[in-house]
Amino acid sequence: MISSMDTNEANNMQSDLVKIQDEEEAINSNLENLLSKQSILDSKMNAICYFLGALNTVSTDSKKLSSQISHTSDLAESVSAKVRSVDMARSRASECQKRVHDLIDLQLCSQGVLNAIEEEDYEKGSALIGRFLSIDQNVLRRTAGDVGSNGSVTSVSDAVHTLEKATEKMRKLVVIRFDEAVNKDDLASVERFLKLFPLLGMHQDGIEKFGKYICMKLAVKCEKELRSSLDIAKAENRLSVAFADTLTTLLENFARVIEVNKPIIETYYGSGYLIILATLLQNECDLEVKNVILEFNKNRRIADLIQQINEYNRSMGGNMPSLIQFQKQSLNTDKPQPKDLDALILELTIMHSRVELYFRFLKRKVKSDIEASDKDANEKEQQIQRLSTILNNSDLSRKMQEILSTYLLFERHFMEESVYKAIILDTFEVGQQCSSMVDDVFYILRKCIRRSLTTQSVNGLCAVINNTASCLCNFISALKIPLKNGYPSGYTDLAYSAIQSAVQHGKLQSSDSEKARSNFINRLNNADMSTEFLETLWETVEQDIKNTFPSLSVTEQRIVDSCIAELRNVRDTLKACVNFGMTQLRSSAIKPRLNPWIDQFFNYSHILSEEELADYEAGETFIQTLIVQLDAFLSQFKNVLTPRNFDAFVSILTSDTTSRLERAIKKSSFNRLGGLILDQQIRALSSYLTGVTSWSVRDKMTRLTQIATILNLEKVEELSDYWGPDNENESPSWRLTPQEVRTLLALRIDFRIDDIKRIKL
């Protein structure tokens, strides 16, 4: 710092000295300041030294604590080990106690059992043996060994020995006594010994023996019942269902055995044993049912009937006989008649439903028994599987399938024959729209489907629905034959009397074609009515199915749905048939008449002066004549067609009228007044046609109304009031293309081509 100063000058040196002095003072004060802090630092250092000593004490304390904790944990462990061993000791003590009890009981048993056997007190004896068997045999033997090492080997092993011998003896005795009771047919004794088997550890034997006994009794009973069944049926006036009744009684007998004995077996044997009894019973049941079915087949000539029907079907080749063929066939008495089969079909359905119900009952009972047993889930599942295998493979289930098969064959024959009969005996009453066959056919189909539901078989029901569908297809082709021939008032007859018959049409026709005509209309109505009946049929059938089978499996439901969908296809075929008839009617009845009527439009001038207009309105106008003609024409059909058919008819008539009239208009020319009249005329036609049907024909009239509007314009420019996006909300959207509008405007002779060209569309 000094070097940087200019030391040569005295003044400067003075001032520099002052500066240096100042700095020295500052440094001194700084040093003093620092020195003054020394004492504080010292005291702090002292404090730290003091605390260090304290920390050492904490460290030793915590070490002490940790050793104490580990010590405690050791103690706790040893306590819990002691508790455990105490626990074990206690359980051993109780086991010991049990063993002592067992041993005491063993002594008592071995003392009592021989006495009991001697005194023929089998209940007591069996109970004692039951007690003996409930003791774990291995433990017992070990106990005997333990006790034996202490000297008195005899008492325990002797007791065991005695009891084993007694058990053997008792088992034999009970079997003998049970057999004796069976031979004597002493039900009380049978039940008495039945209860003893499980005590002797003979569950399987007991149930098997009991099952055999019951089967024997049932066999006798069934035979007796079968022999007297026809007599009883005669007495009760149920001869037609005699075998169904017999089968019902038979199955009820078996079901009752299960019902009555289930609680007994569950009480004395425990759950899970019923399946043994059920299996035994099923074998016997198979045999008994076989006898009934044999008798049934013989008595009702089932085999003959099956053969006859099969032969008949084969001769038909699966096709519906033509009507003439059928009339010949009905003379052939070999073929079973539907009314003879009727009662038999009923009996078959009853038989089938009884077996179905019996199986359901059996399954439910045995299943609940298996569920209640203490086996694991897997084993239970296996048992249930075994049960259904046994039932499915049983002869009864085979017989049931045969019954269903016979039923279906008969039902199909019944259905087809009855439907053919209904078609042949079809009668038409004057004043009716449909003939008798529609009612008859659908009554028959409904009856058959209902009856199939009473079999309780989904397979049977579906087969009958399928048969119904194919039967209906035949029915439709029968309906279609007259429709194919067409409506018999073709163009030729029209050529003769086109003008005369315009108003009083119908009276000039010969009665033959009159008949053919009403036949045609009748078939058309029949087809329409049938669609309605068919819809009702499947709706009610769906409801019936829900009521009869409230819990169908997914697959079953799908099968049923698919079969019913088949009926829907048939309905579509029927609708197509109606449409076909309508087109026939259109080409032979509507077209030939309508065209000349409308072509009259050309005979009127559409370019009118005010005077001519007055004249025209005074005379008979085109539209008045047309409406009178249409009205007369429609009134012929109004009452003979079903409402739906009549509406369809008017709809066709309207389309044809409008399109023909449109053509006529496009070929004519108009002035302002001509357009005015046209507009009036179209309004009149529209309101007439709207009046005759129950649904609106306005839509079909739209094009024509729009054409009239265009031709009724005062000036070309007026069109913009109607045309364009602004007006879309007020009037229906335009059905005419801009090109058509221009062409139509050009029909007005008073409109200038230039104006028409200029207009924006």
Added chain:
Amino acid sequence: MEDYKFLFKIVLVGNAGVGKTCLVRRFTQGLFPPGQGATIGVDFMIKTVEVEGEKIKLQIWDTAGQERFRSITQSYYRSAHALILVYDISCQPTFDCLPDWLREIQEYANSKVLKILVGNKTDRDDREIPTQIGEEFAKQHDMYFLETSAKEAENVERLFYEIAAELIDQARSKDGTNVNKTTADAIGLGNFGTKATQNSCCSGFSSNTSQTNCENGNSRSNT
């Protein structure tokens, strides 16, 4: 509303134990369940397949072969679009019954129904019916022919896919959506044949076989 363009019903018939259920299971579930019990009445499976870019729903009806279920199974013939008649190549009696089955089909089914003869169980080495005999029979009776093994999954997919393809073609030519009916038929009928050559590694299917199928198909379209 399910998303499919066509719904076809296929019914399998044939003697008990020829493997109808196994064929259906193999196709619909990819399983071969051994030790199946006999089918009771009818069983019903659905599988949606895609053929020629179209979703096709196949309703497959598996019927019981035993005589006593006949009146149930017969009722399903009428609405069937295709009938698969199955026999067991290792069991002569199942082949001998074929004429009876055909009589039944004639009696109950739609005359235009597609008929396919299937010899099942080609995995077995105790064959009793040579391929050629089956082929001959099919040819005589206007049927397609195929040998399958449900166990080895051989030709099973192909069987159903080709039926679907054939039925689509039939449906289209009926709808009139196809320009030319005869070409549509020719394409459809070629299916069984052409694929046969492609899969010539399959047992029992030589190129010779496919040739016969083609001829068989052509004779159908002519009649």
